[in-house]
Amino acid sequence: xxxxxxxxxxxxxxxxxxxxxxxxxxxxxxxxxxxxxxxxxxxxxxxxxxxxxxxxxxxxxxxxxxxxxxxxxxxxxxxxxxxxxxxxxxxxxxxxxxxxxxxxxxxxxxxxxxxxxxxxxxxxxxxxxxxxxxxxxxxxxxxxxxxxxxxxxxxxxxxxxxxxxxxxxxxxxxxxxxxxxxxxxxxxxxxxxxxxxxxxxxxxxxxxxxxxxxxxxxxxxxxxxxxxxxxxxxxxxxxxxxxxxxxxxxxxxxxxxxxxxxxxxxxxxxxxxxxxxxxxxxxxxxxxxxxxxxxxxxxxxxxxxxxxxxxxxxxxxxxxxxxxxxxxxxxxxxxxxxxxxxxxxxxxxxxxxxxxxxxxxxxxxxxxxxxxxxxxxxxxxxxxxxxxxxxxxxxxxxxxxxxxxxxxxxxxxxxxxxxxxxxxxxxxxxxxxxxxxxxxxxxxxxxxxxxxx
Amino acid sequence: xxxxxxxxxxxxxxxxxxxxxxxxxxxxxxxxxxxxxxxxxxxxxxxxxxxxxxxxxxxxxxxxxxxxxxxxxxxxxxxxxxxxxxxxxxxxxxxxxxxxxxxxxxxxxxxxxxxxxxxxxxxxxxxxxxxxxxxxxxxxxxxxxxxxxxxxxxxxxxxxxxxxxxxxxxxxxxxxxxxxxxxxxxxxxxxxxxxxxxxxxxxxxxxxxxxxxxxxxxxxxxxxxxxxxxxxxxxxxxxxxxxxxxxxxxxxxxxxxxxxxxxxxxxxxxxxxxxxxxxxxxxxxxxxxxxxxxxxxxxxxxxxxxxxxxxxxxxxxxxxxxxxxxxxxxxxxxxxxxxxxxxxxxxxxxxxxxxxxxxxxxxxxxxxxxxxxxxxxxxxxxxxxxxxxxxxxxxxxxxxxxxxxxxxxxxxxxxxxxxxxxxxxxxxxxxxxxxxxxxxxxxxxxxxxxxxxxxxxxxxxxxxxxxxxxxxxxxxx
Numbered sequence: 001x002x003x004x005x006x007x008x009x010x011x012x013x014x015x016x017x018x019x020x021x022x023x024x025x026x027x028x029x030x031x032x033x034x035x036x037x038x039x040x041x042x043x044x045x046x047x048x049x050x051x052x053x054x055x056x057x058x059x060x061x062x063x064x065x066x067x068x069x070x071x072x073x074x075x076x077x078x079x080x081x082x083x084x085x086x087x088x089x090x091x092x093x094x095x096x097x098x099x100x101x102x103x104x105x106x107x108x109x110x111x112x113x114x115x116x117x118x119x120x121x122x123x124x125x126x127x128x129x130x131x132x133x134x135x136x137x138x139x140x141x142x143x144x145x146x147x148x149x150x151x152x153x154x155x156x157x158x159x160x161x162x163x164x165x166x167x168x169x170x171x172x173x174x175x176x177x178x179x180x181x182x183x184x185x186x187x188x189x190x191x192x193x194x195x196x197x198x199x200x201x202x203x204x205x206x207x208x209x210x211x212x213x214x215x216x217x218x219x220x221x222x223x224x225x226x227x228x229x230x231x232x233x234x235x236x237x238x239x240x241x242x243x244x245x246x247x248x249x250x251x252x253x254x255x256x257x258x259x260x261x262x263x264x265x266x267x268x269x270x271x272x273x274x275x276x277x278x279x280x281x282x283x284x285x286x287x288x289x290x291x292x293x294x295x296x297x298x299x300x301x302x303x304x305x306x307x308x309x310x311x312x313x314x315x316x317x318x319x320x321x322x323x324x325x326x327x328x329x330x331x332x333x334x335x336x337x338x339x340x341x342x343x344x345x346x347x348x349x350x351x352x353x354x355x356x357x358x359x360x361x362x363x364x365x366x367x368x369x370x371x372x373x374x375x376x377x378x379x380x381x382x383x384x385x386x387x388x389x390x391x392x393x394x395x396x397x398x399x400x401x402x403x404x405x406x407x408x409x410x411x412x413x414x415x416x417x418x419x420x421x422x423x424x425x426x427x428x429x430x431x432x433x434x435x436x437x438x439x440x441x442x443x444x445x446x447x448x449x450x451x452x453x
Numbered sequence: 454x455x456x457x458x459x460x461x462x463x464x465x466x467x468x469x470x471x472x473x474x475x476x477x478x479x480x481x482x483x484x485x486x487x488x489x490x491x492x493x494x495x496x497x498x499x500x501x502x503x504x505x506x507x508x509x510x511x512x513x514x515x516x517x518x519x520x521x522x523x524x525x526x527x528x529x530x531x532x533x534x535x536x537x538x539x540x541x542x543x544x545x546x547x548x549x550x551x552x553x554x555x556x557x558x559x560x561x562x563x564x565x566x567x568x569x570x571x572x573x574x575x576x577x578x579x580x581x582x583x584x585x586x587x588x589x590x591x592x593x594x595x596x597x598x599x600x601x602x603x604x605x606x607x608x609x610x611x612x613x614x615x616x617x618x619x620x621x622x623x624x625x626x627x628x629x630x631x632x633x634x635x636x637x638x639x640x641x642x643x644x645x646x647x648x649x650x651x652x653x654x655x656x657x658x659x660x661x662x663x664x665x666x667x668x669x670x671x672x673x674x675x676x677x678x679x680x681x682x683x684x685x686x687x688x689x690x691x692x693x694x695x696x697x698x699x700x701x702x703x704x705x706x707x708x709x710x711x712x713x714x715x716x717x718x719x720x721x722x723x724x725x726x727x728x729x730x731x732x733x734x735x736x737x738x739x740x741x742x743x744x745x746x747x748x749x750x751x752x753x754x755x756x757x758x759x760x761x762x763x764x765x766x767x768x769x770x771x772x773x774x775x776x777x778x779x780x781x782x783x784x785x786x787x788x789x790x791x792x793x794x795x796x797x798x799x800x801x802x803x804x805x806x807x808x809x810x811x812x813x814x815x816x817x818x819x820x821x822x823x824x825x826x827x828x829x830x831x832x833x834x835x836x837x838x839x840x841x842x843x844x845x846x847x848x849x850x851x852x853x854x855x856x857x858x859x860x861x862x863x864x865x866x867x868x869x870x871x872x873x874x875x876x877x878x879x880x881x882x883x884x885x886x887x888x889x890x891x892x893x894x895x896x897x898x899x900x901x902x903x904x905x906x907x908x909x910x911x912x913x914x915x916x917x918x919x920x921x922x923x924x925x926x927x928x929x930x
Contacts, residue, residue: 029906030536031905031906032536032540033905034541034542035714035715035716035717035718036542036714036715037541037542038512038540038541038542038543038544039512039513039540039541039542040513040542040715041513041515041715041804041806041904041905042513042514042515042536042537042540042804043515043516043517043802043803043804043906044514044515044516044517044529044532044533044536045516045517045802045906046516046517046518046519046528046529047502047517047519047802048519049500060492060495061495061496061497062494062495062496062497063496063497063498063499064496064497064498064499064500065498065499065500066499066500066501066502066519067499067501067519076499079497079499080497082497082571083495083496083497083571084495086495086570086571086572086574086575087492087495087571087572087575088491088492088575088579090491090492091491092491117516117532117535117536117539118535118536118539120536121536121539121540121541122539122541124540124541125541128541128542129541134714136714136715136717136718137718138718138905140905140906166718168717168718170714170717175717177718212928212929243591243592243628243630244591244630244635245591245592245628245630245635249630250633321494321496324493324494325486325488325493325494325594360721360843360844361721361841361842361843361844362841363839363840363841363850363852364839365838365839365852365870365872366635366870367635368630368633368634368635373839373841373850373872374841375841375842375843375844375848377721377843377844394843394844394848396841396843396848396850396874398850398872398928422719422902422905422906422907423905423906423907424902424906424907424908424909425907427906445850445874445928445929446848446850446874446928446929447848448843448844448845448847448848449724449843449844449845449847449848453714453717453722
């Protein structure tokens with residue numbers, strides 16, 4: 001038995017006499033953060049966390065602890081029981097998930113799990129040594145094991161690994177970024193990422209201003225993925241749909257985007273960071289969110305499925321309890337690729353416009369209309385005559401995602417796994433599978449600083 | 454706990470560290486949240502562990518372990534040192550000299566928030582929700598939170614500090630939808646309410662029940678309001694939005710680690726340079742900003758930071774001129790000024806970073822009404838809705854939940870979907886008045902993100918409403 005499942009079952013036993021569900025998360029990770037080509041903030045974490053949900057007569061309470069000896073688990077059960085006793089009966093509580101066999105998924109790699117602190121330092125050094133500019137970023141790898149056990153018979157665990165090199169090559173006038181993410185460290189090449197970041201940075205010197213306005217644009221996978229994730233968290237969850245506040249409300253079944261655009265949430269895809277079950281213990285399923293531009297569905301958990309009725313079932317997208325106020329979330333979105341062989345081909349399709357490498361500090365201005373603002377950074381260029389040309393200063397954009405997705409002249413065939421974990425709280429690797437995209441509309445609303453640090 | 458820290462420090466020194474410190478942190482956090490009349494979240498979270506920081510041949514290592522035992526402390530120390538020895542780069546790090554601190558601190562509370570029964574907290578939230586019920590209001594929500602954190606710190610230089618910080622807070626929101634329009638109103642702040650280092654008395658002072666009808670009514674009224682037009686105009690910004698304005702465009706740029714580039718890859722850098730100290734004009738003469746970890750009730754209040762440096766009040770901007778940075782011992786040594794005092798870590802499993810503590814826009818004179826009376830034509834903007842700022846903290850765009858037209862010094866009709874944008878020093882240069890002490894409010898936010906792996910800091914800002922001239926509202930045509 002996995003150690004996480006053993007911990008979950010011990011917590012479950014501590015909740016004697018109650019309906020209960022226990023989630024255990026074990027983390028062994030290291031993040032070698034560097035700046036100015038020196039590792040300055042390394043963080044090595046060992047933690048086991050167990051969350052216990054107790055149900056008494058339709059009342060639900062949750063407690064969390066990382067003290068896992070018998071006394072600690074007894075105290076955990078007592079606090080969860082007190083929380084349950086303090087809650088009113090919840091008529092919408094869907095009950096604990098029934099026993100289910102989670103799908104077999106990939107996502108665990110022995111070599112990645114075995115990386116030592118010295119290995120993590122060595123892989124950070126490989127990136128630093130390959131960069132002719134000062135390098136900023138990190139190498140990280142982690143082993144996490146998530147397990148779930150319940151009085152309804154759930155008993156499942158999943159071991160996961162993840163690794164990521166993030167490289168920002170910069171001086172005072174230039175900056176470029178590249179990153180690679182995989183659950184197999186053998187697929188991550190720190191030196192290659194560093195060299196790509198340097199190559200991008202060297203093209204950003206002498207950045208010029210750009211008049212605000214609506215431009216055709218090429219979005220690299222990093223930029224496209226981040227926009228889609230912000231949009232998806234708000235637009236493609238069932239809670240926003242049921243509460244009539246999200247973009248999807250009233251639009252299911254409508255052709256709302258370019259027919260070249262298809263979007264799924266697929267935790268089972270081995271190209272991503274696979275997940276077997278969600279935080280209610282329900283098996284993960286692939287959900288077609290958008291098919292050829294038609295908005296098909298959103299993601300569901302047990303609570304929203306019960307509210308919706310009409311035989312609606314969970315799709316396996318319950319979030320951790322700390323994020324439950326957002327409802328079910330698409331943690332594994334995946335965009336279908338297109339026909340273009342490269343971003344240069346996309347630039348040809350754009351003709352006259354801008355090229356965006358990476359974004360910074362996104363914020364949702366208007367969730368109902370899918371309006372997002374943010375800045376470009378570390379590689380923004382003018383496209384003239386179908387070619388990537390002058391470097392630009394960082395641009396403020398304020399885009400309506402439905403308008404951005406309404407006309408996509410092209411998408412690349414190549415799909416990139418873009419890391420979207422910022423490693424707050426307990427580690428839960430997640431990312432977006434995205435191509436680069438050309439759009440007919442990207443609204444620039446201001447200008448900011450020049451590239452460089 | 455002290456003994457455990459001492460064991461960790463001893464183990465790090467034995468493993469080759471020239472300097473080491475250890476923190477044991479025990480945190481308990483409780484959240485009660487309701488949504489549309491039912492409990493959405495009722496949880497009680499405990500976390501404990503030890504974090505060890507070691508400097509070996511000029512390189513930092515940091516490792517942590519959840520086990521509060523000799524084994525856990527020594528394992529963390531050994532790993533921190535092992536990583537530091539393997540760390541790439543040519544390392545030369547010095548720490549500003551400070552006298553080793555010895556002392557204790559406890560947040561003064563009138564009513565321990567953990568002594569309030571959970572059922573009473575649920576009832577508190579549900580009563581507030583009832584008050585927000587209004588036509589077209591589709592979602593009402595309320596929450597209260599409490600946190601107690603015990604922190605013991607020991608350094609190899611002889612510092613030993615023992616602190617217990619208690620927080621609580623909450624907030625309410627009403628979301629209205631109709632005909633494809635969705636609007637929200639919040640109290641006392643958006644995105645997580647407001648918190649304070651205080652007891653349950655702080656939550657009661659937020660007066661959810663009193664404010665709930667206004668929140669619900671305004672959310673519904675926004676559905677019928679006209680969109681705010683784009684223009685260059687005078688804006689009066691309420692104290693709550695000034696909290697975020699100060700946080701994003703003064704707090705973060707003055708973090709000295711950002712100035713030196715160590716956050717470049719994630720949170721970004723700063724438009725400020727070390728040489729700007731004492732000379733850079735940040736804003737108008739009405740702009741006075743102070744960092745003060747001694748402010749009663751502030752979420753950034755402590756007696757000692759996470760390097761054991763005693764709390765100290767520092768001027769950041771005085772009469773519009775940059776006068777200080779937020780610093781660590783390392784960055785203070787690098788700039789050759791001060792001793793740090795702004796190092797804070799999120800719990801036991803993260804390395805301390807330069808963070809805001811309590812950063813205040815000092816009050817000016819007069820009332821909010823007087824600020825508004827001084828506007829022939831403009832807008833009064835209330836409560837943050839969206840926020841974004843570039844990686845050097847220059848270009849920002851903020852949206853507010855509501856805007857009110859000002860005409861001939863009086864408030865007029867309500868407008869929705871207002872945003873304003875600017876360049877940090879230009880914007881602060883257009884500040885022509887800050888309201889007085891009677892309008893000054895302390896807001897506490899718990900979602901300030903920074904660092905990799907990510908860390909949340911809890912910080913407070915004292916602000917009054919302020920008036921800015923010639924500001925771009927909406928988009929430049």
